[in-house]
Amino acid sequence: MAEIIQRDGTWAFDGTTVRITPGLHRSVPLFRQTYGEIAVPLEAVAGIVFEPERKRGRLRMRLREGADPLLHATGGRLPDTADPYRLAVDVDRAGVAEYVAEEIRRALLLDQIPKDPTKTYLLPGPPVPVSVRSSDGTVSFDGTQVRIDWSDTSDRVKRATGPRIIGVGELVQVEWLPNSGYEDGFLRFVTRETVFSKLPPEKDPYALDLWGSARRDLLTALVATAITARLPHPSTRTGVDSADRPQLAAAVPRPADHHDVLLRRLRELGELHRDGVLTDEEFAMTKAAVLRGF
Numbered sequence: 001m002a003e004i005i006q007r008d009g010t011w012a013f014d015g016t017t018v019r020i021t022p023g024l025h026r027s028v029p030l031f032r033q034t035y036g037e038i039a040v041p042l043e044a045v046a047g048i049v050f051e052p053e054r055k056r057g058r059l060r061m062r063l064r065e066g067a068d069p070l071l072h073a074t075g076g077r078l079p080d081t082a083d084p085y086r087l088a089v090d091v092d093r094a095g096v097a098e099y100v101a102e103e104i105r106r107a108l109l110l111d112q113i114p115k116d117p118t119k120t121y122l123l124p125g126p127p128v129p130v131s132v133r134s135s136d137g138t139v140s141f142d143g144t145q146v147r148i149d150w151s152d153t154s155d156r157v158k159r160a161t162g163p164r165i166i167g168v169g170e171l172v173q174v175e176w177l178p179n180s181g182y183e184d185g186f187l188r189f190v191t192r193e194t195v196f197s198k199l200p201p202e203k204d205p206y207a208l209d210l211w212g213s214a215r216r217d218l219l220t221a222l223v224a225t226a227i228t229a230r231l232p233h234p235s236t237r238t239g240v241d242s243a244d245r246p247q248l249a250a251a252v253p254r255p256a257d258h259h260d261v262l263l264r265r266l267r268e269l270g271e272l273h274r275d276g277v278l279t280d281e282e283f284a285m286t287k288a289a290v291l292r293g294f
Contacts (some may be wrong), residue, residue, distance in 0.1 A: 006023065047062045048060070057094050079218075082218060120235075129141065132219045136151060137151045138151070157203055166191065178221070185211075188201065269286055
């Protein structure tokens with residue numbers, strides 16, 4: 001057993017699995033504490049390095065592309081402190097960190113683990129049900145459907161449409177961008193009908209606009225990851241093989257479908273305008289955004 005215990009967490013390697021447990025110190029980000037322990041099978045690891053620095057070094061583990069739904073859902077946008085595959089190491093524990101890294105590298109070599117992308121997720125993602133309260137509303141996922149309940153501060157267009165319920169079968173993908181504290185983020189649920197919609201997150205009833213507490217809004221990555229783990233693996237939707245193209249095309253509506261979707265969205269906006277939910281200015285702005293998206 002190769003193990004290193006630090007304030008931010010513990011990494012333990014038993015020859016087949018790297019077990020990453022977040023620390024209990026108050027400096028550990030809420031996202032890491034909530035995501036909990038991660039068991040990384042050796043076959044999911046592409047490499048590991050220890051980067052020594054003057055005050056604190058860093059263990060950094062790289063996973064094979066396509067192995068982890070968390071990395072796919074967040075697209076490298078997690079803050080360094082919230083990244084579970086980085087561990088800050090005190091100077092006096094540098095030797096231990098080097099030993100852990102060397103043990104994992106040796107196992108990768110002995111087991112001849114490839115570094116090429118995987119064809120399936122090797123990590124399960126967070127368990128369901130999962131529910132997160134964000135600045136724009138509460139989003140929940142039970143394994144089969146997504147539900148969004150808007151907050152009192154959500155845009156009137158969103159509140160007028162009521163709770164949004166989306167089945168996993170309707171989803172093409174999930175788009176996530178964190179709230180940095182300087183710029184808003186979003187969690188967008190892309191369906192066959194909205195794949196070409198370019199409504200801004202604050203107006204889009206299929207998106208959460210993340211503008212409040214960056215610490216709290218970061219938890220929406222839990223939902224994004226849980227859903228991503230249950231969608232078709234990216235290897236089945238992208239790539240250059242001809243066998244992949246029909247599946248990718250199947251996720252994108254045909255040109256005739258675009259027209260139907262556009263008319264339906266415009267009708268919905270027209271009804272909200274007639275009912276007095278949208279002002280003339282709001283209706284004009286939202287209609288223009290919908291038309292631009294198509």
